[in-house]
Amino acid sequence: MKDVAKAAGVSPTTVSHALNGKGVVRQETADRIAQVAARIGYRPSPIAQGLQSSRLGLLALVIRPLRSLDTFLPEGVDYFLRMAGAASLAAMERGYSMMLVDDPTRPGAPMSATAADAYIVSEPFENDPVLTMLSERHIPFVSVGSDPARPGRFVELATRDWEETVLALDHLAGAGAERVALLTGTDQNAWNRESEAAYRDWCARRGQEPDIAAFPEADGERIGPAAIERFFGSPDATRPDGLFCLTGRHAAGLNAAARERGIRVPEDLLLAAGSGALQNRISHPSVTTLDLHPEGIAARAVEVAVQLAEGAELTVPLEVPRATLDIRESTTR
Amino acid sequence: MKDVAKAAGVSPTTVSHALNGKGVVRQETADRIAQVAARIGYRPSPIAQGLQSSRLGLLALVIRPLRSLDTFLPEGVDYFLRMAGAASLAAMERGYSMMLVDDPTRPGAPMSATAADAYIVSEPFENDPVLTMLSERHIPFVSVGSDPARPGRFVELATRDWEETVLALDHLAGAGAERVALLTGTDQNAWNRESEAAYRDWCARRGQEPDIAAFPEADGERIGPAAIERFFGSPDATRPDGLFCLTGRHAAGLNAAARERGIRVPEDLLLAAGSGALQNRISHPSVTTLDLHPEGIAARAVEVAVQLAEGAELTVPLEVPRATLDIRESTTR
DNA sequence: CTGAAAGCGCTTACAG
């Protein structure tokens, strides 16, 4: 910038004013400066510009369960892909860029990992160090779903795990299931916790014995055979005729494994999933899933993040949009 | 930092040294400083830190065709999702964050949109203003596929559009197609251009009349009926019995529309796509697609971007990995 | 309408 000023025969102040349209600069001067800047190949430093406000116009999305999954953005995990995409778009629309960050607390993390104006942390783990770090450094953030060990302690978008579970379970019962089992994940997050609690409560109210198995999220479809064995390896009397499977990929694996085992969906087993993957929509039979509307969640989270970044009053409802049930063949007898 | 220095009774220099493990600081002093910093809630500014090096450890991915598509990260466009995910992971592994940027040349673009150390621009348009801007500002970037109007002008990862097209066309012919038509997109990028040129050349060598239709990428599966009408609305003699469809979503729409029209795939029509979507894998019949290995492309692009950002010698082969053909029911008679 | 000066929050030779 000094070079431009020198070459144009003005002060850096004037260059700054001219190039940013601030202050008052005569049109001719401004034009001349623009010309010189272009000729010299002047490249403003966004970092230096950001130094004053200590803001970069950057948001970060930390999707915690990603580390549990086998690939970073695994195909078929509609939820996170749609969330990341929608979050990026929503950020752009509000004049921010969106950064995908792995884990800013990791030792080798790049400078940029902590450079965002605000963070969105999706599905934090129990006592999540990412939340701890952000909070210690007074970096604004919103979590989607609470830290199970510290609910309500930070700004969070409340999820509707409980009501969503009941929605799915009631649907299964309404479709004719008498004994509904639960297939959950092993991640220590609010979704798994709350859903299980809601399921237990639902069973208690119906006077049914809970039947729960947990398989690692990371194993995806591969859990199919093992899960079938777990639920259908025992004598007929205790077998479920309905199954609520939290993740779409687990449901897809189970759906395929059931078929191979000669268990007919939906005739013998009513199957519903708590989150959808494309697979569930186009499998045979197709699988009923909750649509959590990750785009809506992302949009809301971005809105909150922007307000936090700008130190504005929070005017956004701090809860995720209501999920809907996409009823498909697996629960239609 | 000044506050920490004051509170610890040392100079800012020492604080800096202690906190970053540079220079030489007595262990006790360092410990004391760390304590004070923690107590005060000191939060280092990555922006100020980056000011010296003018580097943030930030890479940016600009996926140009995204603007043509109906949603930002549309489901079923495996290619870009896999690319974005893999690029993020690859960046993390090399100590960088990855930012998804819409269009840094847009007037309202945030500061951060130009703050990356290096850019990856996927499938630039003709005379792409993004490339122009980056090049004018001397910001390092690598493009995946060349700007059709300026091939070889910038650092670019050469794509293999020509050989991939021939691979698919030869496969169709080998599977029994006598008259192969081409269904391309309307975006002005190298992929569409080169593929069409390769197709024309291939036809010329076989003495076949080219039969080409272009539909907007943005219309996705919806082009099905119109595309079928275009190719099969005319008298039998000129109808194709093989079709190479550049995008997976177009192929999925066409596949479904053919079925409705009573055109049997693969019996009446051999169908292959130039890029895959999950739909193509699990549709009935499943559709043969090229797998462009977006993960491999992303990994290589990130490698180049990192070397550019660090001013290192480019040691990466400047071409994308070879595509493979996933042969499925649509070309298996 | 333009510019000198201070400052944003750090790092880094260099001197002690």
Place this chain on the structure above:
DNA sequence: CTGAAAGCGCTTACAG
């Protein structure tokens, strides 16, 4: 082992 000083590349009151 520690600190004073200059500087990274800008912006922003403020004075003229």
